Amino acid sequence: MKSTPICVLLSETGEIPLHFRAKLLGIKFILQLCSKNSSTYSDLYNLSIMNLTTSFWKNRKCFPLADYMLEIKDAWPSIITSNVHPNFSTNYWSLFPRFETNLDPPFNHYEEPEIEYQFNAFIHRNFENHRKIYTDGSVINGQAGCAIYDSKVSHEITYKLPDLFSTYTCEKIAVIEAIKYANRVQDQNFVIISDCRSVIQKISNFKFTSANSHILIEAMKQLSIAQELKKTLLYYGSDHTKELEATRSLTV
Structure with missing residues (x-):
């Protein structure tokens, strides 16, 4: 082992x-x-x-x-x-503002292939002026990796990760790389869509008083930078949609 x-x-x-x-x-x-x-x-x-x-x-x-x-x-x-004894403390509220996330999309109760139609309609209706980035991370046959996909320009980026990483860690890193990508591009508004509900939930329910992984802190830092530069949203999307399935095929 x-x-x-x-x-x-x-x-x-x-x-x-x-x-x-x-x-x-x-x-x-x-x-x-x-x-x-x-x-x-x-x-x-x-x-x-x-x-x-x-x-x-x-x-x-x-x-x-x-x-x-x-x-x-x-x-x-x-x-x-x-003449004041230093006090060591960390105020995450001052470092990381609250971010807009969505964990309960209204189309998840549909069955395939209706769910993809409802997903695309929802995204178009609510994020018509946003640039959309899809993320995925996975471990397949002992190999770990993640990928992001920019649907506006059909641009994909893949990342090979250490094989000891878990799928959850790969998903977190994919979200971080998507935020970094959004920060580099000129468009003002982005929506980052992940099929990993637990990652979006962890970020949206970030506990400022508990121990947090370095990867999660990095995600919050990148989101803080994104908030200063442009409007960036995190969104949970079903893994049955075409874009997320395509992103998954790039991960390893």
């Missing part, structure tokens, strides 16, 4: 890489120590300089706190003069 790399495990579970987590905790601890005893800053700073310049530390691993001290030395004067 293939071993799953740590980076993939961290990405899928929404965890911060261990070395970044250690650095964050180390910096927090330094600030806490220095708030109680200002001489701690000088001691750690001098130790970090010794680590870089003296022969004693040449073949020895640097004391972690001294190493982390260098990360905040440029900001230290502002920390001291403000």
Whole structure:
């Protein structure tokens, strides 16, 4: 059985890489120590300089706190003069505005081939002035990939992904690449259509207080850029439609 790399495990579970987590905790601890005893800053700073310049530390691993001290030395004067203990927090509401999504299209209760007719009629009626991009991601015979399809110019782009990726991860990356594509094109309005309901649902119900995967954060960041440049919508569409079926055939 293939071993799953740590980076993939961290990405899928929404965890911060261990070395970044250690650095964050180390910096927090330094600030806490220095708030109680200002001489701690000088001691750690001098130790970090010794680590870089003296022969004693040449073949020895640097004391972690001294190493982390260098990360905040440029900001230290502002920390001291403000006399305010820094507070580490992330306000996703200020970073990522709400986005328009649709999870319950009115045509899904139809049977084939009526569903394709209803889908096309709905898209034409509601998104006549939008450029339409279809996405799909899949794992077939152990090979992972995703694709996007621009129906306006019949342009398709395929992406080969690591074979350890799940279908869900491939679907998320397909949506990200579609948003990036929309950001590069001059048209003002886009609708990105995916047949993966769970991806659209995850983005529309983004929980700002819970751990999120790096891929999901990237999707939110790209959507934030898209909102500044143009109107971009995310839409869930049935996988029985011709365009989505064509996109699926490109994935691997």
